Amino acid sequence: MRFTAFLACFTALFFVAACDKKKGGPQDSASDEPVEKYVLSEDRGKAEHVVVMVWDGMRPDLVSEANTPNLWALAQRGVFFANHHPAFPSTTEVNGAAIASGLHPSRSGIIGNREFRPAIEPRKAVATEDLDVVRKGDELTRGKYIAGATVAETVQKAGFRTAVAGTKAVAILQDRSELRKSRAARESVDVFAGKSAPAAAVAELNKAVGEFPKAIKIPNSEQDRWTAAVLTGELWKAGVPKYSVLWMSDPDFSQHATAPGSPTALAALRSVDDRLGTVLASLKEKGVLEKTDIFVVSDHGFSTISASADLVKLCADAGLHAQRTFTAPPEKGEILIVGTGATMLLYVIGHDAEVIAKLVRALQAAPSSGVIFSREKIEGTFPLSAARVDSPDAPDVVVAPRWSAEKNEFGVPGMLTQDGARMVGFGMHGSLSPFDQTNTLIGAGPDLRVGWRNELPSGNIDVAPTMLWLMGIRPLAKLDGRVLFEAIRDRAPESAKPEENRMEASSDLGGVKWTQYLRTVTFQGATYFLEGNGEQVAK
Numbered sequence: 001m002r003f004t005a006f007l008a009c010f011t012a013l014f015f016v017a018a019c020d021k022k023k024g025g026p027q028d029s030a031s032d033e034p035v036e037k038y039v040l041s042e043d044r045g046k047a048e049h050v051v052v053m054v055w056d057g058m059r060p061d062l063v064s065e066a067n068t069p070n071l072w073a074l075a076q077r078g079v080f081f082a083n084h085h086p087a088f089p090s091t092t093e094v095n096g097a098a099i100a101s102g103l104h105p106s107r108s109g110i111i112g113n114r115e116f117r118p119a120i121e122p123r124k125a126v127a128t129e130d131l132d133v134v135r136k137g138d139e140l141t142r143g144k145y146i147a148g149a150t151v152a153e154t155v156q157k158a159g160f161r162t163a164v165a166g167t168k169a170v171a172i173l174q175d176r177s178e179l180r181k182s183r184a185a186r187e188s189v190d191v192f193a194g195k196s197a198p199a200a201a202v203a204e205l206n207k208a209v210g211e212f213p214k215a216i217k218i219p220n221s222e223q224d225r226w227t228a229a230v231l232t233g234e235l236w237k238a239g240v241p242k243y244s245v246l247w248m249s250d251p252d253f254s255q256h257a258t259a260p261g262s263p264t265a266l267a268a269l270r271s272v273d274d275r276l277g278t279v280l281a282s283l284k285e286k287g288v289l290e291k292t293d294i295f296v297v298s299d300h301g302f303s304t305i306s307a308s309a310d311l312v313k314l315c316a317d318a319g320l321h322a323q324r325t326f327t328a329p330p331e332k333g334e335i336l337i338v339g340t341g342a343t344m345l346l347y348v349i350g351h352d353a354e355v356i357a358k359l360v361r362a363l364q365a366a367p368s369s370g371v372i373f374s375r376e377k378i379e380g381t382f383p384l385s386a387a388r389v390d391s392p393d394a395p396d397v398v399v400a401p402r403w404s405a406e407k408n409e410f411g412v413p414g415m416l417t418q419d420g421a422r423m424v425g426f427g428m429h430g431s432l433s434p435f436d437q438t439n440t441l442i443g444a445g446p447d448l449r450v451g452w453r454n455e456l457p458s459g460n461i462d463v464a465p466t467m468l469w470l471m472g473i474r475p476l477a478k479l480d481g482r483v484l485f486e487a488i489r490d491r492a493p494e495s496a497k498p499e500e501n502r503m504e505a506s507s508d509l510g511g512v513k514w515t516q517y518l519r520t521v522t523f524q525g526a527t528y529f530l531e532g533n534g535e536q537v538a539k
Contacts, residue, residue: 038154038157038158038159038473038474038476039158039472039473039474044469044470044471044472045293045446045447045469045470045471045472045488046446046447047291047292047293047445047446047447047470047471048242048288048291048292049240049241049242049243049244049283049288049291049292049293050242050243050244050292050293050294050295050467050470050471051240051243051244051245051246051279051283051292051293051294051295052099052243052244052245052246052294052295052297052463052467053245053246053247053248053275053276053279053294053295053296053297054099054166054245054246054247054248054296054297054298054299055071055248055250055251055272055296055297055298055440056092056168056247056248056249056250056251056252056253056298056299057250057251057252057255057256057298057299057300057301057302057427057429058251058269058272058296058298058439058440059260059298059301059302059412059435059438059439059440060080060082060084060298060301060438060439060440061412062251062260062261062266062269062412063075063080063440063442067266067269067270067273068269068270068273068276069273070273070274070276070277070280071273071276071296071442074276074280074294074296074442074443074444075442075444076451077444077450077451078442078443078444078445078448078449078450078451078452079442079443079444079448079449079452079453079454079487080442080452080453080454081440081441081442081443081454081458081484081487082453082454082455083438083454083455083456083457083458084297084438084439084440084441084457084458084459084460085437085438085439085457085458085459085460085528085529085530086098086298086299086300086301086436086437086439086459086460087104087105087388087459087460087461087529088105088343088387088388088389088400088432088437088529089105089111089112089340089341089343089389089398089400089430090299090300090301090341090343090429090430090431090432090436090437090439091112091113091299091300091340091341091343091429091430092113092129092168092170092252092299092300092341093110093112093113093127093128093129093170093173094110094111094112094113094340095299095300095460096110096129096170096171096173096174096247096299097109097110097146097173098459098460098461098463099297099299099460099463099464100146100150100151100152100173100174100464101146101147101148101149101150101151101464101479102148102151102461102462102463102464102465102475102479102480102481103147103148103461103464103479103480103481104388104461104480104527105388105389105391106384106385106388106389106390106391106394107147107148107388107391107480108146108147108148108391109141109144109145109146109147109391109392109393110128110146110173110391111340111345111389111391111393111394112128112338112340112343112345113127113128113129113340113341114126114127114128114338114339114340114345115128115338115340115345115393115395116336116338116345116347116393116395117133117137117393119140120133120136120137120140121133122326122329122330123325123326123327123328123329123330124324124325124326124336125325125336125338127169129168129169129170129172129173130169131169131172131195134172134173134176135178138176143177145176146173146176148476148477148479149475149476149477150173150174150175150464151174151243151463151464151467151468152164152174152175152188152190152243152245153175153177153185154468154473154474154475154476155184155242155243155468155471155473156175156182156184156185156188157182157184157476158184158471158473159182159183159184160184160241160242160243160471160473161184161187161188161241161242162175162184162188162241162242162243162244162245163188163189163231163235163236163241163243163244163245164188164189164190164191164192164244164245164247165190165191165192165227165228165230165231165235165245165246165247166190166191166192166193166227166245166246166247167193167220167223167224167226167227167247167248167249168192168193168247168249169192169193169195170192170247170299171190171191171192171193171245171247172190172192172195172197174190174245174247175188175190175197176190176197177197178197178198178199180198188241189201189235191205191227191230191231191235192247193212194211194212194214205230205234208233208234209226209229209230209233209234210226212226212227213226216249216253218253218254218257218258218264218268219250219251219253219254219264219267219268219271220249220250220253220254220268220271221250221268221271223249224248224249224250224271224272224275225275227246227247227248228246228248228275228278228279229278231244231246231279232278232279232282233282236282236286239286240283240286240288240292242471243467243471246275246279248272248275250268250269250271250272251265251268251269251272251302252299252302253268254267254268255268255302255427256422256426256427256428257426257427258426258427259304259408259409259410259412259425259426259427260302260303260304260408260410260412260414260427261408261410261411261412262410265427276296279294280294290446291446292445292446293443293444293445293446293447293448293470294443294444294445295441295442295443295463295467296440296441296442296443297439297440297441297442297460297463298439298440298441299439299460300341300429300430300436300437300439301414301429301433301434301435301436301437301438301439302414302427302428302429302435302436303342303403303414303415303416303427303428303429303431303433303435303436304408304412304414304415304416304425304426304427304428305415305416305417305418305422305423305424305425305426305427305428306404306406306415306416306417306424307367307368307417307418307424308417308418308419308420308422308423308424309366309367309368309401309417309418309419310419311337311344311346311368311419312324312337314362314363314366314368315335315337315359315362317362318358318359318361318362319358320335320355320358320359320362321333321334321335322334322335322336322337322346323335323336323337324336324337324338330349331349332349332350332352333348333349333350333352333355334348334349335347335348335349335355335359336349337419338395339419339420340430341428341429341430341431342400342401342416342417342418342419342428342429342430342431342436343398343399343400343401343430343431343432344398344399344401344419345395345397345398346359346395346396346397346398346399347395347396348396348397351375351396353376356374356375356376356378356396356397357376357378359396359397360372360374360376360378360380360381360397361507361509363397363399364380364507364509364514364534364536365509365512365514365536367402367417367536368401368402368417368419369399369401369402369534370399370400370401370402370403370416370417370431370432370516370532370533370534371399371400371432371516371517371518371532371533371534372397372398372399372400372516372534373386373387373389373397373398373399374396374397374398375394375395375396375397376396378507379505379506379507380505380506380507380514380515380516381505381516382503382505382516382518384398386503386518387518387529388480388527400430400431400432400532401416401417401418401419401430401431402416402417402533402534402535403415403416403417403431403432403433403435403436403533404416405433405435408425409425413435414433414434414435414436416428416431416433416436432518432529432531432532432533433531433533434530434531437529437530437531439460441458441463443487446489447470447488447489448487448488448489449487449488449489450489452487454484454486454487456486456494456498456523457498457521457523457526457528458484458528459481459526459528460481461479461480461481461526461528462481462482462483462484462526463481464479464481465479465481465482465483466481466482466483466484469483480526480527481526482523482524482525482526496523496524498521498522498523499521499522499523500519500520500521500530501519501520501521501522502517502518502519503517503518503519503520504516504517505517508539509536511539512536512537512538512539513536513537513538513539514534514535514536515534515535515536515537516532516533516534516535517532517533517534518531518532519531519532
């Protein structure tokens with residue numbers, strides 16, 4: 001059975017058909033509201049389609065004609081965003097939510113790849129992209145696991161079909177609903193790591209392209225190839241939707257397994273670049289390439305591990321009881337240590353202020369610490385709100401690791417200290433280094449300037465508002481990001497100037513002084529994190 005036929009049958013079998021009750025436009029069958037209220041009547045893009053392709057972990061300084069010929073060519077005929085930044089922490093699920101929603105972690109609700117959410121799991125951290133966690137989170141929050149509407153949800157609300165395909169489970173954050181009330185939602189599919197929403201859709205996809213390869217190989221070409229084939233061969237079979245997302249696993253997987261710049265990681269770049277070639281060829285074959293705005297974005301940058309740390313031992317040496325998993329119901333004052341990339345989330349049971357202060361002092365004395373954020377107002381720290389990680393489920397302390405600009409064995413700069421099992425010399429990300437906090441955004445299409453380098457600051461929080469503007473669709477609420485108007489053709493040059501800010505904090509540790517800084521830049525109301533670090537200095 002053709003996948004498009006299956007989708008029609010699925011819609012008819014399980015949902016009440018949507019009816020177009022008003023001439024001239026589709027309706028949202030869930031509310032019978034005219035969807036025109038979500039669509040801008042003017043000041044919008046010309047493209048009929050928007051495609052976002054995510055190269056997980058792609059550093060912009062590795063884009064070259066030799067490494068990534070298709071991406072290089074895309075940049076030559078479009079816009080290279082030279083000052084682009086992820087949300088902090090610079091990790092996958094955090095930025096998956098940021099790209100999907102246009103919100104900082106404090107507002108999206110996703111502040112880590114893993115978080116301690118005791119209402120879901122009382123003794124250990126949960127993976128925020130895990131399907132069971134997502135479903136339970138929506139159950140507990142009445143559908144607000146991601147607190148804001150995603151681009152895919154908003155586009156469907158406006159009456160248009162969407163398609164999402166991801167090699168990694170993070171793709172579920174784009175369009176996670178199993179209950180699809182409107183006609184557009186019923187015609188939309190999100191495929192993630194071999195599963196799908198709606199759940200029944202993947203069975204027909206498997207018949208068409210084979211099952212999702214179970215084994216991860218480095219480079220992870222087979223899984224990425226399957227995912228690209230699902231999008232271009234099946235989800236686009238009946239036509240390219242208004243909005244599509246394709247999320248690749250490389251170069252992230254390969255850089256974690258080796259290091260940025262390694263022969264294996266460079267092979268991964270070429271492999272995922274081939275998948276971009278697949279997307280471009282498919283758009284051309286369908287006759288819509290010149291009608292499509294296509295963007296390649298990464299969720300974060302990348303570094304190399306230079307040293308390891310052990311926060312459990314650090315806490316024990318300070319007389320604190322910390323674990324990575326509670327073996328019994330936790331008691332007040334115990335600490336759960338949760339890794340989210342290189343940045344660590346530390347949860348103090350009962351939010352005991354004395355324990356938090358003692359923990360912070362131990363971290364300030366540690367050679368592994370870079371920048372410390374605290375729920376409590378403590379000398380030598382920044383508040384959680386300074387990092388936009390003060391979500392309802394936020395930890396008591398967030399510590400980003402210390403980093404340096406030294407180069408790894410392959411000549412790629414950016415080294416950091418990592419708490420956990422990964423070995424020195426392997427790739428990691430999530431710090432506040434400029435190598436993690438600078439990532440890739442390249443776009444080309446009928447709405448974008450040609451051969452232009454954008455030096456103004458931009459970020460992953462800008463992806464959602466920009467995509468919605470291009471499609472002429474109103475956001476359902478105020479977003480943290482901005483529309484990247486400076487990259488749009490025939491727009492007047494931007495006269496406003498970015499405003500940089502540097503925060504500093506310090507504390508006296510006795511024989512030495514702890515000092516840390518955080519650099520941000522604000523432009524047109526959006527805030528981007530540039531870098532931050534800390535150290536102990538002689539008084």
